Amino acid sequence: MTDVRDGDDRIEVWYLIGTLAVGGTEKTLVDLVSGLDRERFAPTIWTLADPGPLAEEVPDDVPVRSLGASSKSDLRAPLRFVRALRRGRPDVLQSFLFFDNTVARLAGVFSPETTVVTGVRGVPDSRSVLRTVVDRATLPLSDRIVSNSADGTEWAESLGGKPSSITTIHTGRDVARYADVTASEDLRGTLGLGEEPVVGTVGRLVENKGGYDLLDAWVKVRSDHPEAQLLFVGDGPERTDLEAYAASKRVRESVVFAGQRDDVPRLLASMDIFAFPSHHEGLPGALLEAMCAGLPIVTTPVGGCSELIRDGEEGLYVPVRNPDRLAAAIGRLLENRRLARQLGENARKRASAFSIEAMVEDFELLYRQQ
Secondary structure (H helix, E strand, O other): OOOOOOOOOOEEEEEEEOOOOOOHHHHHHHHHHHHOOOOOEEEEEEEOOOOOHHHHHOOOOOOEEEOOOOOOOOOHHHHHHHHHHHHHOOOEEEEOOHHHHHHHHHHHOOOOOOEEEEEEOOOOOOOOHHHHHHHHHHHHHOOEEEEOOHHHHHHHHHOOOOHHHEEEOOOOEOHHHHHOOOOOHHHHHHHOOOOOOEEEEEOOOOHHHOHHHHHHHHHHHHHHOOOOEEEEEEOOOOHHHHHHHHHHOOOHHHEEEOEOOOOHHHHHHOOOEEEEOOOOOOOOHHHHHHHHOOOOEEEOOOOOHHHHOOEOOOEEEOOOOOHHHHHHHHHHHHHOHHHHHHHHHHHHHHHOOOEHHHHHHHHHHHHHOO
C-alpha cells in the first residue's frame, strides 16, 4: 500500500459512516478505533451528516470529520468525500451500512490505490428492489467485504460477492464492563420498577426489532404472571406507537420505556430475563451485552443471533413473529428460576469468545493483508 504521510509508515484507515448515532454499528466502530494499535494504524472517522452523540466517545487522537449532509439526498457530502479521498489517498477505506457502502464503493474509483472494505451488518427479511439493484451493481467495486455474521457472508455471496473477498468478523464487546455490575434498587426505583421480576430488551425502537410482538406476548405473560414487569431500553421512531399499543393492550402500567440511556450495564443488571424477538439481524451487540451480563435469553434464531445463542444452552429460541411462543418461553423462565440461572451462566461464559480484543485483532489482520 502507498503511504501518504511524510515520515509515518502506519497504515492509514479511513472509516465512513452516516453519523455516530447511538446504535450497534456505531458503537462497534467506536470500539474498533479505540482498540487499534496506534503504532501500526492511523484511523480517521468521516461522517456524512453531523457527527452525532457517540463522537464524544471517540479517542482524542482519532479525527472525526463531518461532511455536513443535510439529508441522504444531499449529494454535496458524497462529492466532498470524493475530493477528500482523491487528495488523501488512505491505505484503507471502510464503510458499514447501505448508504455509506454505496458512497465508499463509488468514491474508491477515484483513489484506485485505496483498498475499499464495505460491510454487511444484517440480513433483512424483506428489502426494496432499488437497494438490491444498487448493491448488485456496486458490490464489485469493493476490494473486500466484511460481514459480522455467517448469514451475512452467505447473503453477500448471493448478491454477487466473490467468496475469496468476503470475511466474517464477529462483533465484540467488553465482557468485564457488563459482568462486574450489580443490580441497583435505587435505579429500579427511579425507573418505577419494583422488586418483582423484570423482563427487558435493549435496542432501537423500530418495527423489525419485534417490539409489537413482545407487547402481544406480554398480554399472555401478565395474565399468568401479574407481578412481572417489562422494560424497553432505547429510542426510535416507533416509541410513541409502541407506548400507544401497550395502552391499547391494557398492559401499559406494567411496561416501562426508559428511552436512550448511557448506563446500559446497570440496566441489564436490573433485568431477570432478556427478550430479543428481532425479525432480522447481523450479529447484534445488544444481545451480546445481555450475554456478558449473564442474563437468560429468549430470542429468534435470525442472523447472528443463532451464532451467539444455542437453543437450550444459553437461551431459548422462538419463531419470528410468534407472540404465543414468545410468551410461553418467557413464562417458562419466570417459572423455572433454576433453568434461567443456568442459561444465564452459560451465556456469560460463551460471551468471552466475542471480545473486543478478538474483533480488533481480526480487523488489524485484514488491514495488514491488503
